[in-house]
Amino acid sequence: MDQSKITVRYAKAFFSLAKEKKQLDLLKTDVELISTLCKDSADFRLLLESPVVKTSKKIKLIQAIFSKKINALSLSFLELITTNKREAHLPGICRNILNLYRLDQGVKTAVLTTAIDMKPAIIAQITAKLEKDLNAEIELSKQVDPKLIGGFVLRVDDQQIDASIASQLRKVKETLLQSEIK
Known part of the structure; x- marks a missing residue:
């Protein structure tokens, strides 16, 4: 599947869920934090893109990194992305979520x-x-x-x-x- 389709679909799904649960502001804060980490940390990007690190280990590391920094819904979303082996698309998903937020909020x-x-x-x-x-x-x-x-x-x-x-x-x-x- 095309990479842009993947990032757009996951972004729309997560954005819709957060909007339904009235957690858009929390979503924006969490996604900005995740996006910043993706940009600034080469080690984190390597973790996301590594085919050698097992999915279960990636989930444990993501939980360790984010468990006290983002809300439970965002953490569950990260776990879902990792379970579905889409974690390498996380920077694009974050970018699309932030675009959807801006569009929604004017x-x-x-x-x-x-x-x-x-x-x-x-x-x-x-x-x-x-x-x-x-x-x-x-x-x-x-x-x-x-x-x-x-x-x-x-x-x-x-x-x-x-x-x-x-x-x-x-x-x-x-x-x-x-x-x-x-």
């Missing part, structure tokens, strides 16, 4: 890329302005890309505003090349 994601690191006060102002203009809660993540030279690139969902110096220089170059050809 939260929009935004990525602000700047040439230099911005002060938290400016980030807070940008977030407040976006929330007001879009009439939605905004999850703003920031990135630094010195290649922009200056300005910013703001991506909200599938829309992008490119107000970077690098982009403006590229446009000037294209204009000059076009006028030179004529």
